[in-house]
Amino acid sequence: MTGWLDAHLVSMVDGVAYGLLLFTLAVGLSLVFGMMDVLNLAHGTLYLAGAYTAYALSDGSWLGLLVALLVGLLVGLAGGGLLAAAVAPLQGRGHLDQAALTLGIALIAAEVMAMFFGAEVLPTAPPGSLARSVSVLDHSYPLYRLVFIAVAGVLAVLVYLAFERSSVGALVRATVADRDMVRAMGVDTRKVLFGVFAFGAVLATVGGVLGAPIIAPGPGIDDRVLVLSLVVIVIGGLGSVRGALLGALLIGQVQTLGVALTPAFAPFLLFGAMLLVLVLRPQGLSSLGRA
Amino acid sequence: MSTDAGLRSRGRRLPLRTAVLVAVVTVLLLLVPWVFGAFTVMTFTRALVFAVLAMSVNLLTGVAGMPTLGQAAYFGVGAYTGALVGIHWSELGVVQLALATLAGVVAAVLTGPLAIRGRGVAFLMITLAIGEIGYTAAGRLDSVTGGTDGMSGIPPVVVTPGGSGLVNEGLIYYYVLVVAAVSYAAVAVLLRSPFGLTLRGLRDNESRLRSVGYRTDSYALAAYVYAGGLAALAGSLWASSQRFVAPGDLGFEISALALLAVIVGGVGSMWGACLGALLVVFTRDYLGQQLSGHAPLLLGILFVLTVYLLPQGVAGGRAQWRRLFPKDHGGDPGTVTPT
Numbered sequence: 140m141t142g143w144l145d146a147h148l149v150s151m152v153d154g155v156a157y158g159l160l161l162f163t164l165a166v167g168l169s170l171v172f173g174m175m176d177v178l179n180l181a182h183g184t185l186y187l188a189g190a191y192t193a194y195a196l197s198d199g200s201w202l203g204l205l206v207a208l209l210v211g212l213l214v215g216l217a218g219g220g221l222l223a224a225a226v227a228p229l230q231g232r233g234h235l236d237q238a239a240l241t242l243g244i245a246l247i248a249a250e251v252m253a254m255f256f257g258a259e260v261l262p263t264a265p266p267g268s269l270a271r272s273v274s275v276l277d278h279s280y281p282l283y284r285l286v287f288i289a290v291a292g293v294l295a296v297l298v299y300l301a302f303e304r305s306s307v308g309a310l311v312r313a314t315v316a317d318r319d320m321v322r323a324m325g326v327d328t329r330k331v332l333f334g335v336f337a338f339g340a341v342l343a344t345v346g347g348v349l350g351a352p353i354i355a356p357g358p359g360i361d362d363r364v365l366v367l368s369l370v371v372i373v374i375g376g377l378g379s380v381r382g383a384l385l386g387a388l389l390i391g392q393v394q395t396l397g398v399a400l401t402p403a404f405a406p407f408l409l410f411g412a413m414l415l416v417l418v419l420r421p422q423g424l425s426s427l428g429r430a
Numbered sequence: 431m432s433t434d435a436g437l438r439s440r441g442r443r444l445p446l447r448t449a450v451l452v453a454v455v456t457v458l459l460l461l462v463p464w465v466f467g468a469f470t471v472m473t474f475t476r477a478l479v480f481a482v483l484a485m486s487v488n489l490l491t492g493v494a495g496m497p498t499l500g501q502a503a504y505f506g507v508g509a510y511t512g513a514l515v516g517i518h519w520s521e522l523g524v525v526q527l528a529l530a531t532l533a534g535v536v537a538a539v540l541t542g543p544l545a546i547r548g549r550g551v552a553f554l555m556i557t558l559a560i561g562e563i564g565y566t567a568a569g570r571l572d573s574v575t576g577g578t579d580g581m582s583g584i585p586p587v588v589v590t591p592g593g594s595g596l597v598n599e600g601l602i603y604y605y606v607l608v609v610a611a612v613s614y615a616a617v618a619v620l621l622r623s624p625f626g627l628t629l630r631g632l633r634d635n636e637s638r639l640r641s642v643g644y645r646t647d648s649y650a651l652a653a654y655v656y657a658g659g660l661a662a663l664a665g666s667l668w669a670s671s672q673r674f675v676a677p678g679d680l681g682f683e684i685s686a687l688a689l690l691a692v693i694v695g696g697v698g699s700m701w702g703a704c705l706g707a708l709l710v711v712f713t714r715d716y717l718g719q720q721l722s723g724h725a726p727l728l729l730g731i732l733f734v735l736t737v738y739l740l741p742q743g744v745a746g747g748r749a750q751w752r753r754l755f756p757k758d759h760g761g762d763p764g765t766v767t768p769t
Contacts, residue, residue, distance in 0.1 A: 178551070229737070234551065235497055236737050239693045242686070243733030250727035366682075373555045406566040414544065414559040421548040421556075 149278050150399040151392065156284045158391020159291035160353060163346030164364055165371040165383040166298055167219075167339020173315040173378015175332050177226050178238050181245040183365030185218050185340050188248075189347020190263065190356035191256055197351075199267040204348075211348035212341055219340025223333050245361060253358050260357030283352055290349065295384055298342070302380040311335060315378045367394075370409060374416045459607055463600030470716070475603045475671050477711035478610045481704040482664035483684075484691045485617050486657040491689065492698035493621065494653045495633025496549065499685045500557030503541075503564030504534045504658040506680025508665025510568070510575055513584045513675045521588040521595060523605060527666050534662020535655055542654040546647055549636070561685050568677040580676030587670040602671050609667055613660060617700055620656065629653050687714070690729075694736045696743025705744050 168182045189211045196207040225244065229237050264270055265283040272279045302308040314321045314331050322328045347356070354360060367390065375386025393412050398405040463471050483505050491497045508530035515526045545556045569578045576582075586595025589605060596602050620626050628649050631639045640646045669675050678684075687710055695706025713732050718725025736743065740750050 172551075232741065234554075235491070235689075235693050235697060236741070239690055239733045240737040242690065243730040243737070246726045246730030247734070250724060250730070369555070369558075373552075377551070406570065407563055410559040410562040410566075414556060414563070417552060417556045417559065418544050418547055421552040 145276070147396055147399060148276060149280060150396045152275070152280065152288070153284070154391040154393075154395035155388065156288050156291075156353060156391070157394055158388040159288060159295060160346060160350045161364075161367055161371050161390055162295050162384050162387035163291060163342045163350070165368040165375070165387050166380055167336075167342050168368050169372040169375065169377055169379065169383045170311070170315070170335050171339050172372065174311070174318070174335055175226070175230075176234065176237075177229075178234050178241070179222060179226070180238055180241040180365060181222055181248065182241075182339075182343055182368060183361035183363070184245045184248045184252075185215060185343035186347040186350070186364045187252060187356055187361040188214050188218060189344030190351040190354070190360065191252060191261075191347075192344070193348040193351035194256070194261045194263045194356055197263065197266070199264055199270070201266050201268075204266050207348050208345060211344045215341035215344030216337055218344065219337035220333070222340065223336035227329075245365075249358065249361055256356070258358055260355050260360075262355045263351035265352040287349060287353065291346075294342075299380055299384065367409075370413045374413055463603050468599050471599050471603050472671075473712060473715050475599070475606050476715065477708045478603075478606045479664050479667045479671060480688065480691065480711050481707040482610050482613050482667065483661055483688050484695070484703040484707040485613065485700055486660035486664065487685075487688045488692045488695075488698070488700060488703040489617060489620075489629075489657045489660065490653060491692055492696075492703070493626065493633065494629040494650065495636075496546075496650065496653070497554045497689065498545075498557040498657075499554055499682070499689060500545070500559075500561035500564070501657065501661045501688055502680040502682070502684040503561045504537055504661035505665040505668070505684065506564055506568055506675075506677075507537045508534045508662025509669045509675045509679055510581065510665075511662065512666030512669040513581050514574075516584050516587065516669065517581075521585050522591060523587045523589050523609075523670065526587065526670065527609065527663055530666030530669075531659045531663045534665070535659040537662070538655040538658025542651045542658070545654060546650040558682070558685075561680070561682060565677055565681050568680055575675075575677070578677055580674055580678075582674050584669055584673040584675070586673070596670075606667050606671055609663070613663060614700065614704070617660070621700070625649075625652070687729075690733060694732065694743060696740075696745030699743070699745035702743050702745025709744070 164182065164186055167185075168179060171177050171179050171182075192211045192214055193204075193207045196210060197203040222241065222244070226237055226240060229240060269283040269286055271282055273282045273285065274280075275285070300308075302311060310321070310326065310331060314326075314328055314335075318328050321331075354364065371386040371390050372383055373386075374389060375382030375384070390409065390412070393408050397408045397412075401408070404411070462474050466474070483501060486504075487498055487501050490501070511533040512526040512530040515529050520526065541560055545553060545560060548556050568575050571577070586597045587602075587605065588595050596605055621629075628639070628644065631644070632646055632649055632653075636646050665679075668679060688707070691706035691710040692703045693706070694709055695704070696702030709732065710729065713728050714725045717728050721728065739754060740746060742750060
């Protein structure tokens with residue numbers, strides 16, 4: 140057992156890093172879907188915008204990363220605000236129109252970004268003092284990923300606590316559960332919706348800034364992270380932070396440990412896992428009981 | 431939804447106008463190889479194949495209310511079956527179409543029970559998973575599909591026993607046009623049958639349908655199987671017209687474009703789905719090439735504009751067109767041509 144654990148430790152730690160990165164993406168997607176019934180297919184674009192920000196601004200120094208984070212934050216706020224405003228007129232028109240609109244926006248944004256950054260995948264270096272490997276239980280492991288796990292882990296805990304334990308979080312959860320009832324109690328739910336959209340977008344772009352050294356920006360990355368986060372929220376259950384965390388960590392392991400264990404079935408694992416969960420439990424692992 | 435109800439009532443009120451419209455469209459489609467060059471004719475051929483796939487997607491998405499992202503998997507089953515039959519057994523088009531459709535039906539019967547466990551977004555995601563698994567399998571089953579290199583060497587399709595193969599792009603276009611027209615008629619007949627009405631009931635209020643005694647899951651599965659067979663038929667047309675099949679032909683992009691074609695055309699309307707397919711294929715292959723490969727940008731603009739300006743799609747009734755062009759009171763959506 141210890142031998143097995145030792146052999147796959149690197150994969151498992153990779154899976155945690157990957158899973159936490161997916162969580163920063165999926166949580167916004169999940170909450171926006173849960174609250175507004177909006178399937179935001181431009182969510183992967185926000186990650187890509189954040190990752191390109193990191194590529195353009197980070198120069199290997201801490202200051203560069205800080206500037207990239209701040210700019211990423213602003214990009215997320217602007218992007219989230221724009222997307223929320225774009226889908227606002229579509230209230231009550233069903234998922235298909237929203238999907239077509241956000242996919243259209245994602246296609247346009249992807250072309251615009253490709254015009255600026257070219258068609259290559261752009262490897263992004265972490266700050267110089269983190270760009271080395273350390274020894275973990277006799278395994279060499281990139282330091283940046285460990286720091287990323289710590290930072291993203293803290294972020295995940297903060298999001299979870301804010302969502303589950305604060306009064307603002309209660310308001311958000313109530314809006315997910317029954318928007319009309321919250322409105323009837325005198326709350327302007329549009330502000331809540333706008334806030335959650337912007338918050339989710341900021342998480343995605345900040346995830347992009349921090350995740351650029353792990354999943355480097357390039358054309359097609361927006362689709363890839365979008366599909367991964369869709370799988371995560373479907374597995375975890377829509378509209379739930381806990382579900383997004385559970386799904387993200389599970390998919391992180393499936394994508395790293397699972398691939399290491401069964402290389403022959405590697406390409407089938409991601410969607411096989413999603414199919415299995417959906418068929419056994421169509422409402423997701425941790426849903427709020429909504430259809 | 432009011433879309434197809436409006437269309438049907440208009441169809442009853444103005445049968446002459448509908449007949450004239452059908453005749454005009456038929457003549458226009460028949461004229462295509464005489465008017466346009468080889469590249470445009472081949473684009474029309476691809477658009478017609480895509481229109482059959484879009485009808486299959488629309489049968490599930492628009493009629494039965496089950497949005498799908500997995501129809502490319504059955505399209506691929508049909509394409510590979512048609513190609514294999516053509517290479518190893520018979521170059522006769524009818525045989526290829528029949529066996530490809532049968533293969534699609536079998537694939538849908540086997541996978542449908544999984545898919546119909548969910549509705550709405552869950553159904554969408556299950557079909558997405560089926561589509562992605564199909565795409566991955568096509569790339570890895572080297573011995574059957576030729577793997578990621580694709581399958582080439584498909585012989586030209588033969589229409590009558592003993593005839594010669596169709597290599598001229600105009601003749602291939604006519605072959606695809608005839609099969610597409612027959613599929614359109616088959617779907618139209620289905621939609622006018624009690625079964626078609628029940629599928630609409632499934633979309634509008636499944637629990638009420640169940641409470642009056644319908645086995646809604648059986649209807650959902652039947653729709654899924656019918657759509658799977660139709661998608662496979664389109665796949666066989668694809669193999670015959672392109673004479674090359676690769677895993678990319680059953681990728682996510684194809685499923686997504688088919689779904690978007692349905693949305694652009696007008697969810698629930700079959701001729702809307704065909705028009706949407708024409709719009710999407712011409713935007714991607716024709717305009718995209720004119721503008722040096724910025725096809726995704728053009729598609730994105732098309733989707734955004736459609737959603738804002740034509741909320742019910744191109745086929746969505748005259749009111750929204752009138753709002754767009756206030757002076758043009760005679761604006762009939764049927765006269766809008768895709769090019």
